Amino acid sequence: KLKDFPKDFLWGASTSAYQVEGAWNEDGKGLSTQDMLTPPENTTDFKVASDHYHRMKEDVQLFAEMGLKAYRFSIAWSRILPEGRGKINQKGIDFYNRLIDELLKYNIQPIVTMFHFDLPWSLAKEGGWINRSIIEDFKDYAKILFENFGDRVKYWLTINEQNMMVLAGNLLGTKTSKNLQETYQQNHHMLLAQAEVMRLCHEMLLDAQIGPAPNISPVYPATNKPEDMLAAENWAALRNWLYLDACVKRIYNPTAWAFLEEKKILPNMKKGDLHILKAGKPDFIAFNYYNSTTVSASLPDDSVKYDKYDKKKMISEPGVYEVVENSNLPKTPFNWEIDPVGFRIILRQLYDRYHLPLLITENGIGLYDELDEDGKINDDIRIDFYQQHIMEMQKAMTDGVEVLGYNPWSAIDLVSTHEGFRKRYGFIYVNRKEFDLLDMNRIPKKSFYWYQKLIRENKVP
Numbered sequence: 001k002l003k004d005f006p007k008d009f010l011w012g013a014s015t016s017a018y019q020v021e022g023a024w025n026e027d028g029k030g031l032s033t034q035d036m037l038t039p040p041e042n043t044t045d046f047k048v049a050s051d052h053y054h055r056m057k058e059d060v061q062l063f064a065e066m067g068l069k070a071y072r073f074s075i076a077w078s079r080i081l082p083e084g085r086g087k088i089n090q091k092g093i094d095f096y097n098r099l100i101d102e103l104l105k106y107n108i109q110p111i112v113t114m115f116h117f118d119l120p121w122s123l124a125k126e127g128g129w130i131n132r133s134i135i136e137d138f139k140d141y142a143k144i145l146f147e148n149f150g151d152r153v154k155y156w157l158t159i160n161e162q163n164m165m166v167l168a169g170n171l172l173g174t175k176t177s178k179n180l181q182e183t184y185q186q187n188h189h190m191l192l193a194q195a196e197v198m199r200l201c202h203e204m205l206l207d208a209q210i211g212p213a214p215n216i217s218p219v220y221p222a223t224n225k226p227e228d229m230l231a232a233e234n235w236a237a238l239r240n241w242l243y244l245d246a247c248v249k250r251i252y253n254p255t256a257w258a259f260l261e262e263k264k265i266l267p268n269m270k271k272g273d274l275h276i277l278k279a280g281k282p283d284f285i286a287f288n289y290y291n292s293t294t295v296s297a298s299l300p301d302d303s304v305k306y307d308k309y310d311k312k313k314m315i316s317e318p319g320v321y322e323v324v325e326n327s328n329l330p331k332t333p334f335n336w337e338i339d340p341v342g343f344r345i346i347l348r349q350l351y352d353r354y355h356l357p358l359l360i361t362e363n364g365i366g367l368y369d370e371l372d373e374d375g376k377i378n379d380d381i382r383i384d385f386y387q388q389h390i391m392e393m394q395k396a397m398t399d400g401v402e403v404l405g406y407n408p409w410s411a412i413d414l415v416s417t418h419e420g421f422r423k424r425y426g427f428i429y430v431n432r433k434e435f436d437l438l439d440m441n442r443i444p445k446k447s448f449y450w451y452q453k454l455i456r457e458n459k460v461p
């Protein structure tokens with residue numbers, strides 16, 4: 001017998017500022033790295049995106065029609081502080097005040113990501129997270145957010161997918177490192193900044209909750225050979241536990257640390273850094289789940305393997321692990337493996353390890369959604385994906401895991417980080433093409449009505 005969802009379960013949906021807002025240079029917004037990075041070949045840029053900046057009221061009304069109890073979105077740092085620090089852009093503050101007030105009009109809880117891959121360009125070009133001074137910049141930025149929005153925003157997320165920025169090899173949205181020691185130095189500064197901001201949040205906002213938002217994936221061994229299991233443990237430490245142990249247990253995961261030490265890519269630490277790490281504590285763990293990962297052992301003299309889609313992304317470490325395909329799992333049209341049971345597994349692993357409430361901030365499937373002849377989008381594949389994943393989440397809750405809410409990626413079609421506008425995740429279709437804006441009208445998909453029914457009945461249809 002499955003446990004019912006709590007009455008106050010936060011059924012939400014997610015977006016990020018640079019992927020949904022557009023208005024890239026309007027109302028005083030400063031440049032971010034996403035305005036300066038060259039988009040992947042043959043994909044659109046972020047200048048217009050879904051034009052949410054101008055259509056915000058209409059979009060929030062649609063979120064309310066869907067019945068959302070929460071909406072996870074990010075604040076663009078360079079809308080608030082165009083230069084990353086110093087002068088505040090009041091029009092940026094005004095936009096997010098309007099958005100938050102609009103959400104609260106419909107009793108939709110705002111869940112705010114403070115930094116989602118869009119570092120202000122003026123900070124990035126000075127070296128971004130490589131400079132220790134950015135810790136103060138992030139704290140000052142956080143203080144402005146807490147001062148202006150802290151009276152209405154009860155859920156805060158520090159950094160979106162810090163682990164993916166580090167592991168993607170080029171630190172998505174921040175300064176590209178010239179070597180891995182610099183990468184893990186940037187990571188160290190992000191960990192310190194996160195800890196400082198969690199402490200500041202608890203000092204300034206008595207009834208707010210704050211946590212990290214990494215991308216977490218359970219790691220399976222390719223076979224039951226002990227060396228494959230060891231490789232899986234290695235990768236789990238480097239991909240997941242390095243980030244969450246530092247945030248939650250406030251220590252560097254010993255196995256990950258030993259790996260960095262052996263490779264001579266340890267971050268330079270200052271006296272007091274561990275004290276800073278210990279001073280911040282999360283109230284919950286938010287995380288993004290897309291799929292599980294399977295690894296096999298690799299020999300010390302094996303060559304480094306790279307992701308066949310993202311040539312810069314290492315998917316192996318000779319003598320430590322090698323990511324391999326899991327032939328037991330179906331795949332999305334973009335070749336991502338689909339693993340609903342993996343979702344139940346990781347929910348249990350996270351709860352067993354940290355005993356903190358969990359909040360899902362991304363889960364979804366990218367599809368080539370198309371308007372059919374009567375102008376509808378029958379995204380049955382997406383409905384099936386959510387049906388399976390929500391069922392496994394409910395099983396995990398029945399297994400005893402405390403889950404605060406579920407925010408699928410994405411509330412509305414927006415620009416994919418790798419595949420532009422052709423790869424759609426939304427419950428709401430945006431009528432534009434990769435390079436042809438058309439009328440940008442919003443059209444609820446079949447999954448919109450499915451999710452609406454699920455939320456209304458508080459159970460899986």
Ligand code: BGP
Nearest residue numbers: 016160161366415416417418419
């Ligand atoms: C996550 C990011 C989201 C979104 C999602 C889908 O890593 O946090 O911003 O991009 O991935 O990925 P993609 O857009 O590449 O399909």
